[in-house]
């Protein structure tokens with residue numbers, strides 16, 4: 713046996729709550745996993761990851777909608793040209809510009 717202090721945090725063991733079995737190596741109160749600074753840092757890292765995933769999802773959705781709207785207008789313009797519109801260059805340029813699509 714040893715008298716080294718154990719971590720003060722409660723943990724879950726299945727459905728039961730028990731004391732964390734690790735030694736308290738941080739401030740004589742917590743193990744490295746339950747060190748409040750480490751807990752806070754992991755929480756912040758998780759939040760940042762979620763924020764980035766949400767932003768990436770929103771950007772992907774926005775891009776998908778932009779491309780779909782461009783597709784619809786491109787078909788309209790192609791039909792106009794197929795039916796004899798003589799300003800094909802201007803139609804193409806304004807459609808690309810309107811949908812923020814690079815010309816090259």
Ligand SMILES: [Zn+2]
Nearest residue numbers: 719732743746
């Ligand atoms: Zn612990």
